[in-house]
Amino acid sequence: MPTAAPWRAPFLTHLSHLPTTPTFTLATLHPAPQSESPSAALPCLPRARTCVFRGLWAAPFPTTRSPSSSSSSGSHQPQLQLNPPLFESDLPVFTTDARTDKATEIFDSAAAGDVEASGGATGGGGPVEAVFWVDVNNNNNNKAGVVRTQWRVRGHAWVLAGGDVDSLEGEGPRRARGVLRGRMRKVRGQDGEEEEEGWSFAKEVAAHFGHLTPLMRGSFRGPPPGTPVAYHTEKGEGVGQRLDDLEDEVARRNFRVVVIVPDEVDQVDLSDELRPRRWLYVYRGVGGVSKLPGGEIIGEWEKVEVWP
DSSP states (O other): OOOOOTTHHHHHHHHHTSSSOOEEEEEEEEEOOTTTSSBTTBOEEEEEEEEEOOEETTEEOTTSOOTTSOOTTOOOOOOOOOOOSOEEESOBEEEEETTSHHHHHHHHTSOHHHHHHHOSSSEEEEEEEEEEEEEEEETTTOTTEEEEEEEEEEEEEEEEOTTTTTOSSOHHHHHHHHHHHTTEEEOSOSOOHHHHHTOOHHHHHHHHHHHSOHHHHHGGGSSOTTSOTTSOOOTTOOSSOOOOOTTOHHHHHHEEEEEEEEEEEEEEEOSSTTSOEEEEEEEOOTTOOOOSTTOEEETTEEEEEEOO
């Protein structure tokens, strides 16, 4: 039976000690025109931006906003139909607008087979790297003590749209669901097939939308990100909107959940300045074997200590 990644517990513990919502730097590959590309063999440019960590797939970060919380206006909003807590994973999640460059880059930089398989709103599979920096120094007031650790999560990202993620017709949704289900684990016994039938990817996407604040939900009704402000905006588009409607058609059409499927996790611990340490975790899968000198297999991962 699949087990949790050996880096999962310390990673989440470190993030839980941060005083604010965890953020990270996401790097993607931006396809470049021939005149701008570094070389014919490398027709892309790096792009990086700060994103908000929204937990691990199927297990939202405990500090995120409850989708059942009341709205600021005091009006009664319909409750989301949440998935039963049947699964967990080691897959970091963030949310984004379908119209952003990073969403397009995740599709455009994917392997040929994944690009051809996408076709719809759900798909992708492009390479990404997420970099978290945790700097906590509260010896007297925090059980964490001193933590100065960089976490680098390298893998491939999949973009999920609530409208078609559960579709049986599109190859993109089928590919995305297959990859993610392959890295999910059941956490509630071996029975419960009826409950599992009620679990859906679309509900999970909707839950992430519901966890956002009204102001953040309203951002998905804004003009297309990156377009000049001089351009004409469509009716209803604008910044600074507060959105209490969890089923708003425009916002939900633009909303995406992005799931990172890690291949490698690189942990650099600088907490002790006289003895910095570094570990590399490589996903080997079920029955995988060690391939690195000094490495050991822990579940589906190989862990090896390397020089920082």
